Amino acid sequence: MKYISRFAVPLKRVGVIGLTIIVIILVVEAYTTLIPNVWYRDHAAFSLIGLWLLTAYFVLPRMHRFLSKIYLPPYFNGRARTSDGLLGDPVNLAINGSKKALYTSMKKAGWQK
Numbered sequence: 748m749k750y751i752s753r754f755a756v757p758l759k760r761v762g763v764i765g766l767t768i769i770v771i772i773l774v775v776e777a778y779t780t781l782i783p784n785v786w787y788r789d790h791a792a793f794s795l796i797g798l799w800l801l802t803a804y805f806v807l808p809r810m811h812r813f814l815s816k817i818y819l820p821p822y823f824n825g826r827a828r829t830s831d832g833l834l835g836d837p838v839n840l841a842i843n844g845s846k847k848a849l850y851t852s853m854k855k856a857g858w859q860k
Contacts, residue, residue, distance in 0.1 A: 774801065774805070774806060777797070777801055778798070778801070781794040781797050781798050781801075782794075782798070785798070808831065808833055811833055811834070812831075812832065812833055815833070815834055
């Protein structure tokens, strides 16, 4: 059992890297297929919608998640996160009350200063 667990993490990493390479190849292939259609106006509307869907819902969220892991420390909590774990917009609050009441309520809610 110890022998299997020793290779489990490296094999998982190889699988993730291999899957990432395959996905990158498929995305590049999709872009190289769709962009000439837009340029030469062959099914331009369908190609633009396909490029938009591919970029907005597949490429950019994954790129954002990947770059966030590289550039942000794990203890960074200055921004809200979406349900997918992506960084969202900064949260702005306006509170009407005293400073002491604010600190007390935030501490009870598990927030930190």
